[in-house]
Amino acid sequence: MVYTEQFYVGYSDCGADMTLSNTALLRYFENIASMHGAAVGDSPLEVPYRWVLLSYHVCVKRRPKFNSRVTLKSWNRAVKGVTSCREFELYDENGDLLCTAISNWVRVDAETGKLQRLGEAVAEQYGSEARGNFDSPWIPKLKEAAVYDFEKRYRVERHFIDANRHMNNVCYLDLANCVLPQEVWDKGESDTFSIHYRKASYYGEELTCCYGEEETGATVVVKGGEGDVRAVVFLEK
Numbered sequence: 001m002v003y004t005e006q007f008y009v010g011y012s013d014c015g016a017d018m019t020l021s022n023t024a025l026l027r028y029f030e031n032i033a034s035m036h037g038a039a040v041g042d043s044p045l046e047v048p049y050r051w052v053l054l055s056y057h058v059c060v061k062r063r064p065k066f067n068s069r070v071t072l073k074s075w076n077r078a079v080k081g082v083t084s085c086r087e088f089e090l091y092d093e094n095g096d097l098l099c100t101a102i103s104n105w106v107r108v109d110a111e112t113g114k115l116q117r118l119g120e121a122v123a124e125q126y127g128s129e130a131r132g133n134f135d136s137p138w139i140p141k142l143k144e145a146a147v148y149d150f151e152k153r154y155r156v157e158r159h160f161i162d163a164n165r166h167m168n169n170v171c172y173l174d175l176a177n178c179v180l181p182q183e184v185w186d187k188g189e190s191d192t193f194s195i196h197y198r199k200a201s202y203y204g205e206e207l208t209c210c211y212g213e214e215e216t217g218a219t220v221v222v223k224g225g226e227g228d229v230r231a232v233v234f235l236e237k
Contacts, residue, residue, distance in 0.1 A: 001127025003036035019063035076126035085137035145212025166200035176220035190235035
């Protein structure tokens, strides 16, 4: 089952060039995944568990402009063990493909936080589609940079916290953007990027964002107070 919704590219969704930003794009993905769940009886208002992101890999071909309408398609591609794969396709008003993306998720008990094993029942509920835009449904783990050029510290504020009571997945990309050197940011947002989430962050925590640049792109590693990795963000050049 391919779930389809239309989105309006509003002012708050755009960067300085008045095109859709990467953080807004991730919010579109998060929303359509929730819409799909609600449509098949898997709403967080009705079930005792939550879906939690493990990783994203996003490839932007062209960015829609402010005041345009886009069509977003999403489907469950595969289920294995405790992990599920969801893909996305974004189209403009003419039906031209703008972006493809893939994501991996786990499902946890809302009270205990324990992982739930997924099976054929989940695949059937979501009407899994075997097709995909990527060779494998499973995103490889990102590695830390060999050397960090510098680091910055941030505090997890209340506006970072989502309905799961931890820092929302999009905020890690926000922090990565904040730590980019001005000359890198001035070149524009990365059209190909990946995020791997390792551990939740909570209100009041102090996070350290470590920046490292390589030939192929920039890596930002978000760490907790004990040096434990919370997320790794890779922005291709």
